[in-house]
Amino acid sequence: MKNTKLSVNDISQKLLAGDVVALSRAITLIESKKNTDQKLADRLLKKIVPHTGHSLRIGITGSPGVGKSTFIEAFGKHITSLGKKVAVLAIDPSSAKTKGSILGDRTRMEELSKDAKAFIRPTATGTSLGGVADKTRETILLCEAAGFEIIIVETVGVGQSETAVRNMVDFFLLLQLAGAGDELQGIKKGIMEMADAIVITKADGENEKKAKQAQTEFFQALHLFQPSTSAWQPKVLTTSALQKKGIEEVWKMIQSFQLHTAKNGFFNKNREQQKLEWFHESIQLQLKERFFKSKKEVAKMKSLEKKIVNGEMIPSKAAEEFVLSSIRKR
Numbered sequence: 007m008k009n010t011k012l013s014v015n016d017i018s019q020k021l022l023a024g025d026v027v028a029l030s031r032a033i034t035l036i037e038s039k040k041n042t043d044q045k046l047a048d049r050l051l052k053k054i055v056p057h058t059g060h061s062l063r064i065g066i067t068g069s070p071g072v073g074k075s076t077f078i079e080a081f082g083k084h085i086t087s088l089g090k091k092v093a094v095l096a097i098d099p100s101s102a103k104t105k106g107s108i109l110g111d112r113t114r115m116e117e118l119s120k121d122a123k124a125f126i127r128p129t130a131t132g133t134s135l136g137g138v139a140d141k142t143r144e145t146i147l148l149c150e151a152a153g154f155e156i157i158i159v160e161t162v163g164v165g166q167s168e169t170a171v172r173n174m175v176d177f178f179l180l181l182q183l184a185g186a187g188d189e190l191q192g193i194k195k196g197i198m199e200m201a202d203a204i205v206i207t208k209a210d211g212e213n214e215k216k217a218k219q220a221q222t223e224f225f226q227a228l229h230l231f232q233p234s235t236s237a238w239q240p241k242v243l244t245t246s247a248l249q250k251k252g253i254e255e256v257w258k259m260i261q262s263f264q265l266h267t268a269k270n271g272f273f274n275k276n277r278e279q280q281k282l283e284w285f286h287e288s289i290q291l292q293l294k295e296r297f298f299k300s301k302k303e304v305a306k307m308k309s310l311e312k313k314i315v316n317g318e319m320i321p322s323k324a325a326e327e328f329v330l331s332s333i334r335k336r
């Protein structure tokens with residue numbers, strides 16, 4: 007007992023001093039499914055929570071191949087060149103199934119991963135997006151306690167993960183490729199509506215002109231949306247991460263967003279709202295996890311599923327029976 011107490015103290019002390027080995031160990035602890043590790047993780051989180059919240063959290067999404075890792079590397083290097091520490095985390099919905107992560111991989115951002123002011127962590131894996139999101143939120147807090155001023159949460163532009171990331175960051179950036187005039191078709195309106203800015207990638211060489219055209223089109227499209235509660239007018243910029251063009255402008259734009267939303271109170275209000283959302287989502291998640299833990303409940307569910315399929319019960323009533331019988335057993 008004494009030893010574990012010591013080690014939590016040890017990890018938290020080192021983590022608060024900015025030690026990235028301790029940070030990695032802490033993240034491994036919170037991601038662990040072992041009961042003993044979870045208890046240690048709880049104690050660790052309690053210790054570090056007063057030191058959290060001071061970063062700027064940026065979400066970045068875009069389809070595979072759009073240039074996310076190249077952009078994040080160039081953007082991250084720009085941030086560290088300003089003397090700031092940057093952490094890159096990732097949510098990859100496919101990794102829950104494959105257990106391997108295509109995102110956050112060190113080899114994808116080789117230069118940034120060698121930077122002493124940068125920390126790159128591969129995707130947390132889990133059985134559900136909710137579970138992965140939960141752990142990513144905790145990881146954000148750990149990174150903040152370790153002194154990271156800018157936290158980038160990356161996700162791939164498929165599935166539900168955008169909404170999950172949007173709900174845990176201050177600023178949400180959509181990376182988009184300039185196509186042959188059909189930019190607006192391949193992209194879901196919902197994702198565009200969530201974006202505080204769209205960055206057209208690979209605006210170099212032959213692509214530069216197309217990128218400028220896309221910039222105008224996206225800008226016009228964004229104007230059609232309802233103004234967001236932040237009263238921030240979403241921006242559209244073009245970059246070439248390969249040629250390091252437009253990167254500084256993206257950083258400046260994000261800073262002006264921060265200033266704008268700090269002034270009008272949105273920044274803090276949004277953070278409060280996100281904490282409450284996390285609380286409510288976490289309740290649902292934990293209820294689900296706890297309900298489905300016992301073999302009896304799984305068996306009960308299977309038998310109800312049969313009845314539903316056979317037309318003996320309607321799903322809502324079967325759900326009611328399942329929940330009530332589970333509660334009664336407790």
Ligand code: GDP
Nearest residue numbers: 069070071072073074075076077208246247248
């Ligand atoms: P991701 O899958 O979204 O992470 O995309 P990557 O960053 O791996 O980039 C996909 C491909 O686009 C790679 O071959 C990159 O070299 C290329 N690429 C990325 N950024 C740029 C850029 O700014 N200009 C050009 N011309 N190519 C780029």
